[in-house]
Amino acid sequence: MMDKALIPEGVKRCPLPVFGIWLLVLLAFIGWGVYAGVAVLIQALHLTGLNDYFGFGLYITADLAIIALGAGAFFSGFLYYGLSRLFPALKELHKIINLAVIVGFVCYTGALAVLLLEVGQPLRAWFGYWHANVHSMLTEVIFCITCYAIVLVIEYVPIILSNRKLEAIRSARVFGHTLHDLMAIFALTGTFLSFFHQGSLGGVAGVLFARPFAYRTGFFIWPWTFFLFILSAIASGPAFTALVCRSMEAVTRKKLVDRSVYELIAKIVGTLLSIYIVLKIVDTVYWALFQSPQFGFNLGDYYRAPYGMWLLFVEIIVCGVLPTAALLYPRTRQSNIVMFLSFLLACVGVTINRFVMTIQAIAAPVMPFDKWEVYVPTVYEWAPIIAMIAYCALILSLSYRYLPLFPREKELNPTS
Amino acid sequence: MSEQGHKQGAVRFGMVIDLDKCTGCMACSVACQAENNISFREDESNKLRSISWMEVFYLDNDQDYANYQYTYLPRPCMHCDAPHHAPCTFVCPVNATTRDEENGIVGHIYPRCIGCRYCIVACPYHARDFNWWDPAWPEPMEAMLNPEVSPRMRGVVEKCTFCHHRLLKARAKAFLEEQDLYEVTYMPACGEACPTKAISFGNLNDAESQVAKLAKDPRAFRLLSKLNTEPKVYYLSKHEWVRKQGDKHFQNSNGNKRG
Ligand code: SF4
Numbered sequence: 001m002m003d004k005a006l007i008p009e010g011v012k013r014c015p016l017p018v019f020g021i022w023l024l025v026l027l028a029f030i031g032w033g034v035y036a037g038v039a040v041l042i043q044a045l046h047l048t049g050l051n052d053y054f055g056f057g058l059y060i061t062a063d064l065a066i067i068a069l070g071a072g073a074f075f076s077g078f079l080y081y082g083l084s085r086l087f088p089a090l091k092e093l094h095k096i097i098n099l100a101v102i103v104g105f106v107c108y109t110g111a112l113a114v115l116l117l118e119v120g121q122p123l124r125a126w127f128g129y130w131h132a133n134v135h136s137m138l139t140e141v142i143f144c145i146t147c148y149a150i151v152l153v154i155e156y157v158p159i160i161l162s163n164r165k166l167e168a169i170r171s172a173r174v175f176g177h178t179l180h181d182l183m184a185i186f187a188l189t190g191t192f193l194s195f196f197h198q199g200s201l202g203g204v205a206g207v208l209f210a211r212p213f214a215y216r217t218g219f220f221i222w223p224w225t226f227f228l229f230i231l232s233a234i235a236s237g238p239a240f241t242a243l244v245c246r247s248m249e250a251v252t253r254k255k256l257v258d259r260s261v262y263e264l265i266a267k268i269v270g271t272l273l274s275i276y277i278v279l280k281i282v283d284t285v286y287w288a289l290f291q292s293p294q295f296g297f298n299l300g301d302y303y304r305a306p307y308g309m310w311l312l313f314v315e316i317i318v319c320g321v322l323p324t325a326a327l328l329y330p331r332t333r334q335s336n337i338v339m340f341l342s343f344l345l346a347c348v349g350v351t352i353n354r355f356v357m358t359i360q361a362i363a364a365p366v367m368p369f370d371k372w373e374v375y376v377p378t379v380y381e382w383a384p385i386i387a388m389i390a391y392c393a394l395i396l397s398l399s400y401r402y403l404p405l406f407p408r409e410k411e412l413n414p415t416s
Numbered sequence: 417m418s419e420q421g422h423k424q425g426a427v428r429f430g431m432v433i434d435l436d437k438c439t440g441c442m443a444c445s446v447a448c449q450a451e452n453n454i455s456f457r458e459d460e461s462n463k464l465r466s467i468s469w470m471e472v473f474y475l476d477n478d479q480d481y482a483n484y485q486y487t488y489l490p491r492p493c494m495h496c497d498a499p500h501h502a503p504c505t506f507v508c509p510v511n512a513t514t515r516d517e518e519n520g521i522v523g524h525i526y527p528r529c530i531g532c533r534y535c536i537v538a539c540p541y542h543a544r545d546f547n548w549w550d551p552a553w554p555e556p557m558e559a560m561l562n563p564e565v566s567p568r569m570r571g572v573v574e575k576c577t578f579c580h581h582r583l584l585k586a587r588a589k590a591f592l593e594e595q596d597l598y599e600v601t602y603m604p605a606c607g608e609a610c611p612t613k614a615i616s617f618g619n620l621n622d623a624e625s626q627v628a629k630l631a632k633d634p635r636a637f638r639l640l641s642k643l644n645t646e647p648k649v650y651y652l653s654k655h656e657w658v659r660k661q662g663d664k665h666f667q668n669s670n671g672n673k674r675g
């Protein structure tokens with residue numbers, strides 16, 4: 001292999017040509033998305049399926065979902081660097097923490113790139129810092145996403161510097177190790193920022209006091225959706241990291257982490273999901289039976305095909321209650337199929353939630369003589385989203401090939 | 417501080433639209449389009465992307481023939497007076513849309529708007545439109561644009577301003593004539609164009625003004641007032657079904673709410 005010198009010592013990687021073909025496939029998708037994105041920037045947003053009824057669409061939904069799924073980074077960091085001193089069992093997360101950081105990094109940077117397409121005047125995007133409206137949840141989002149993306153870069157750098165070739169350079173090694181020693185500080189800063197960031201994304205919908213579907217009362221300046229978004233993100237984020245790890249194991253046909261890591265994540269996800277789903281049900285009941293009637297709405301006003309009541313059922317029961325139950329019971333958790341299916345359902349559930357709070361929230365008409373409209377995204381919206389996923393896969397593939405991501409890989413896969 | 421929760425000047429511009437007089441001729445809409453340099457496209461069939469500051473809605477009572485009734489409802493921006501913020505001004509991340517607490521007009525700073533469309537999502541009245549294309553006017557219309565109103569660039573949001581430029585003009589005149597600037601009233605283009613005089617406009621805080629009196633008329637109602645948006649546009653209708661529908665508690669003959 002031509003790139004042998006770059007590959008971590010003692011582990012096996014696929015031949016370079018095979019890896020090259022895989023990269024080309026990913027690059028083709030990225031190229032397609034970049035082409036579509038540039039077209040949107042040059043020719044404007046009329047290329048999308050957005051309109052004056054659906055001011056937000058696929059870009060925002062995908063961003064909200066990918067950022068929630070990337071929450072595994074900050075939350076695993078918080079558990080490992082922050083809480084493992086009190087709960088030594090959490091030390092097990094050490095085996096997957098590098099992957100969690102990279103998943104977070106790709107999710108956040110990918111989301112940032114798509115966000116730039118979303119604004120009608122991208123060259124003015126910096127006005128968000130300059131003319132900031134402190135009352136706007138979007139301002140909180142802009143500041144938190146920027147700061148946290150910087151923290152993620154700082155967290156990713158020492159992992160990159162642990163590459164064999166780079167380690168050989170003294171200054172790079174010292175810099176990498178120094179950063180590594182400071183990691184607990186960055187991880188906890190990141191946790192703080194990301195809690196706010198996830199929350200403010202929930203706040204974006206919850207503060208819309210003239211949109212009864214989205215509006216929620218709350219605590220101090222934050223609507224309940226602020227807290228629900230944090231909870232759903234920290235519940236599904238680690239599940240997503242575990243799924244990514246499992247997919248890498250399937251592709252590489254290797255064992256990358258001990259099953260005990262998955263077992264621990266299953267317990268964490270199950271516990272958090274149970275808290276989340278109980279609060280979500282309470283929130284939904286209050287919203288449906290008490291809050292909405294005050295505004296002249298009943299539950300039936302909010303749902304109409306294709307945005308039917310099934311969304312509520314799938315989100316709360318199929319992707320909430322079922323995986324919670326499966327992950328909390330040790331017997332069901334023991335089955336790999338059930339465990340990973342539950343992880344998948346949790347991730348689908350959070351994605352549906354973000355869809356509902358973005359698109360369904362504005363599909364339901366507020367004026368009584370208004371018509372229901374349906375939003376259909378165009379290829380100019382799908383392509384950048386698919387490219388974003390390909391970009392995530394690309395960075396993960398490169399990181400896996402050239403960086404020692406999994407501390408137990410060598411022992412778990414002895415090369416004879 | 418007023419009971420609205422924000423500092424208020426003595427003036428609160430508002431509008432009253434008498435639906436019993438409105439014939440649905442859309443002169444208001446056309447006048448608004450011309451006055452405010454609203455761009456349009458050759459094919460305007462996609463109404464979800466056409467810009468219309470004064471949109472005329474069609475309401476009916478959902479009854480069968482003989483009992484069937486309908487009305488037109490012109491909808492400008494409501495210049496919501498909700499405490500602290502209008503739904504849209506509350507959410508704008510860059511303060512590109514703000515309410516002037518001196519007169520209650522919700523304005524829009526086009527060169528500052530980043531086009532995130534959060535305000536569009538926040539407004540329950542669909543009063544805001546996005547510029548999906550570069551604005552263009554067919555020859556020779558570009559030479560006929562109103563020099564008092566700046567055209568908007570693509571990628572920003574726009575909406576009814578209560579013809580704010582007319583207020584500025586009226587105040588400039590009052591200033592030259594050494595009159596009290598806060599006594600000045602004016603008429604937006606829609607009200608001027610309405611052939612049946614269905615649209616009144618003025619200072620809602622002036623108890624003697626026509627709008628203040630009409631706003632207290634037993635026929636008066638506001639759109640979706642249950643949402644606490646505090647619209648400064650009032651409607652008049654002698655039909656109870658119109659008033660009820662406007663505030664979202666309309667029941668049809670089956671007892672179902674219309675959506
Ligand atoms: S009607 Fe809509 S655009 Fe006008 S002030 Fe109210 S929320 Fe804002």
Ligand code: SF4
Pocket residue numbers: 507508509510511512513528529530531532533534535536572573
């Ligand atoms: S579209 Fe413009 S005015 Fe509306 S919220 Fe965004 S920046 Fe503010």
